Amino acid sequence: MTIETIDPQHPLCFDHITLTDRPLIVCDIDEVVLEFVTPFQTFLKAGGRELLPRSFRLHGNIVPLGSTEPVPDAMVPTLLEDFFQTQDAWQTPARQAAETLADLSGEADIVFLTAMPPRHTEVRRRLLDRHGLSAYPLLATEAPKGPVVRQLHDARDVPVVFIDDILRNLESVRAHAPDCLLIRLMANAEFLAMAPAPSEGIESAADWADAARIIRRHLQHGSHL
Template identity: 60%
Template sequence: MSRPVVIPLDHVQLKDRGLVVCDIDEVVLEYLSPFTAYLRSRGHDLLPRSFRLHGNIVETASGQAVLDAVVDALQEDFFAAQEAWQTPAALAVETLAALGRDADVVFLTAMPPRHAEARRRLLDRLGLPFPMLATEEPKGPVVSALHRSRPLPLAFVDDIHGNHRSVQASAPEALLVHLMANQVFRAMAPEAGDSIHCASDWREAERIIRAHFAQPARP
């Protein structure tokens, strides 16, 4: 049995149409590139040695990997400073605006909720006014609670396969789309598997989503 969703959903008002639930970091906003720039400003660097942060963030002076607790602290500091560093991923703003004319778009970001206000300001400033949910809980139950098994198309866009598996378990009707802005780390991502559609950019992601939404509605 999946655990109950504890984050408030009342501010998300869906219409009688398809739903696109979309991750933010590395999908809508650049994350790894600005985070690397931020690390360098703090005397650290991110080395593209594997598809993870822990173990790949090093002290610039020594070249030594930092402790996991230091990685967590640097991520926390970056989230606090995100408005000064993060920019939209290529084609994200215009593609989501186009999708938003025909479907509901909801952002689901894996981020400590204490940073949600700063992220909301950043999204609004960039022309991305869609509702946002910030949580560190598994994404599958949240997507399921949003969609409520409606006989309408559902798409989920994320850069982490673990999140796709979570959604697949809780909302098996969802179209799963893998999208990642940073091409260096994207090349090191694990194999997606047959159930996940991989998009090279937002233009391809839009084609995949629209093709799915054009299929006949479920009974």
């Protein structure tokens, strides 16, 4: 098994994050706190393209409007870069995300961990702040999420929860923070229906209310072992 590590050339700064002795909830952004697929589809249409729901991936499914032939793979990162640069014009909170996080913040520390180039942190921060999500510190990194969660949690004796839509991220956290409660949550129902089933030890939440139920059940059991 490959041991993932945080790139020593690009160490993550945790200085803006203050954790208490309460449980820790680490939460992905795209498709979890903010809608991603639906606003990305709107963004693509504005540029004469569309994302077809043919499989659970972007590559091979972005086509010029009216065509079924995908744009070159090399164009996908460029489109994502343009989208992230102007994300505050497109993205909106997922249903019940802000309200549920506000509720949960009464009993747990919440940290956002987003797999986005760190150069877009400022625009994302502004977007989150505008939607009542200013209380939660944000980490943006393209590093694997498991080592980040492990470093953040630092083996403290409190429960830790990780929420993400992508199994690769959930499995990375499972490998590096084995006590962590893992929840798969995805806002876009059409792409969720094509997503691979969560592997062992990963809970599936239908929506934010369901995620909150799973988290509270875990916390009330008083055991995170």
